[in-house]
Amino acid sequence: xxxxxxxxxxxxxxxxxxxxxxxxxxxxxxxxxxxxxxxxxxxxxxxxxxxxxxxxxxxxxxxxxxxxxxxxxxxxxxxxxxxxxxxxxxxxxxxxxxxxxxxxxxxxxxxxxxxxxxxxxxxxxxxxxxxxxxxxxxxxxxxxxxxxxxxxxxxxxxxxxxxxxxxxxxxxxxxxxxxxxxxxxxxxxx
Amino acid sequence: xxxxxxxxxxxxxxxxxxxxxxxxxxxxxxxxxxxxxxxxxxxxxxxxxxxxxxxxxxxxxxxxxxxxxxxxxxxxxxxxxxxxxxxxxxxxxxxxxxxxxxxxxxxxxxxxxxxxxxxxxxxxxxxxxxxxxxxxxxxxxxxxxxxxxxxxxxxxxxxxxxxxxxxxxxxxxxxxxxxxxxxxxxxxxx
DNA sequence: ATAAGCATGTAAGGAGTTACATGATTCT
DNA sequence: AGAATCATGTAACTCCTTACATGCTTAT
Numbered sequence: 001x002x003x004x005x006x007x008x009x010x011x012x013x014x015x016x017x018x019x020x021x022x023x024x025x026x027x028x029x030x031x032x033x034x035x036x037x038x039x040x041x042x043x044x045x046x047x048x049x050x051x052x053x054x055x056x057x058x059x060x061x062x063x064x065x066x067x068x069x070x071x072x073x074x075x076x077x078x079x080x081x082x083x084x085x086x087x088x089x090x091x092x093x094x095x096x097x098x099x100x101x102x103x104x105x106x107x108x109x110x111x112x113x114x115x116x117x118x119x120x121x122x123x124x125x126x127x128x129x130x131x132x133x134x135x136x137x138x139x140x141x142x143x144x145x146x147x148x149x150x151x152x153x154x155x156x157x158x159x160x161x162x163x164x165x166x167x168x169x170x171x172x173x174x175x176x177x178x179x180x181x182x183x184x185x186x187x188x189x190x
Numbered sequence: 191x192x193x194x195x196x197x198x199x200x201x202x203x204x205x206x207x208x209x210x211x212x213x214x215x216x217x218x219x220x221x222x223x224x225x226x227x228x229x230x231x232x233x234x235x236x237x238x239x240x241x242x243x244x245x246x247x248x249x250x251x252x253x254x255x256x257x258x259x260x261x262x263x264x265x266x267x268x269x270x271x272x273x274x275x276x277x278x279x280x281x282x283x284x285x286x287x288x289x290x291x292x293x294x295x296x297x298x299x300x301x302x303x304x305x306x307x308x309x310x311x312x313x314x315x316x317x318x319x320x321x322x323x324x325x326x327x328x329x330x331x332x333x334x335x336x337x338x339x340x341x342x343x344x345x346x347x348x349x350x351x352x353x354x355x356x357x358x359x360x361x362x363x364x365x366x367x368x369x370x371x372x373x374x375x376x377x378x379x380x
Numbered sequence: 381a382t383a384a385g386c387a388t389g390t391a392a393g394g395a396g397t398t399a400c401a402t403g404a405t406t407c408t
Numbered sequence: 409a410g411a412a413t414c415a416t417g418t419a420a421c422t423c424c425t426t427a428c429a430t431g432c433t434t435a436t
Contacts, residue, residue, distance in 0.1 A: 040397050042398075095281065101339055152361050159354070160350070
């Protein structure tokens with residue numbers, strides 16, 4: 001599955017929840033899908049234009065160029081299901097934190113500790129965000145049939161954040177043990 | 191921090207463990223850093239050439255074009271530490287599985303179950319890989335001072351994989367509950 | 381000898397981000 | 409009136425991947 005197809009999938013999918021403008025689409029992708037998906041600005045409008053050209057989405061309301069929402073056509077809905085059925089292309093991991101820790105000997109245990117604490121805080125924040133998202137969701141009506149699936153992704157975010165916190169605590173403890181052993185200490189990194 | 195800097199960081203970092211050829215570098219990045227970092231083929235040689243031009247790495251042994259290992263120069267080591275000290279740029283998440291599950295209503299619970307089972311299996315495999323990596327590491331001598339840091343990244347991989355497994359089991363249970371409720375059933379997704 | 385793996389690169393093209401540009405609407 | 413936000417797009421640029429191209433070395 002090509003990358004551009006994945007952008008199409010995200011746009012069609014979001015419009016399957018409810019029709020909206022390109023601007024709202026961008027906000028929705030940033031806020032609601034944000035913890036597991038991202039689309040950049042300069043992709044959404046071109047993607048919408050292409051989808052409209054293929055009659056997979058249509059403009060609702062005024063055909064003025066401004067303030068017109070987009071909605072899925074039946075063909076668009078079919079296309080979405082096709083795309084969802086294709087296997088996800090494996091993502092290329094790029095975890096800057098783990099890369100830095102892998103070479104941690106070069107910067108020493110203290111710098112590593114800081115990095116880990118920072119990651120731990122971000123994970124705590126994510127946990128809070130997931131909680132807020134879940135509350136917001138249950139207050140929203142008209143999404144009953146989608147909510148069970150939304151909850152799967154929120155749960156994934158929570159599990160991931162909790163795993164990060166547990167790992168961070170373990171990692172901090174093992175760095176502390178290193179200091180006591182003296183096997184790796186400040187100023188002895190080269 | 192620009193992306194290309196991150197490629198430099200990975201290359202310099204790998205060479206800080208031990209000098210090696212471009213080919214070995216590629217293998218090392220794929221196999222050892224693979225679970226949290228990736229560099230594509232066509233980046234490593236240009237990056238090495240650029241680093242050599244800046245006198246951050248040097249060729250060891252024969253200055254023939256073939257079979258020459260690269261090693262960090264003192265300037266290269268300093269550059270590595272600078273890079274490691276810079277904050278990691280936030281990664282843009284693109285989780286194809288969660289994107290599909292978010293729109294899971296379109297494909298129904300059975301298709302979602304399959305996706306989740308697949309992810310669960312991959313996580314089990316990762317767990318086994320992490321275990322193998324840890325064993326291989328402890329057998330390797332001459333890396334004593336690096337090993338504690340390597341172990342941090344292995345532990346992160348394990349926590350992450352275990353979190354995925356726990357989430358998958360929970361998710362499968364909640365999909366099963368959905369079926370019983372009849373709130374979302376086969377053929378009732380539109 | 382010949383196949384597998386080691387070793388080094390290049391070139392074309394696609395993907396994705398950022399900055400720029402413009403104007404309408406709504407709130408204060 | 410002015411600021412904030414809604415709304416739509418483009419263009420340049422960077423990054424990255426993939427496919428291609430070449431030749432050596434070592435084991436069978």
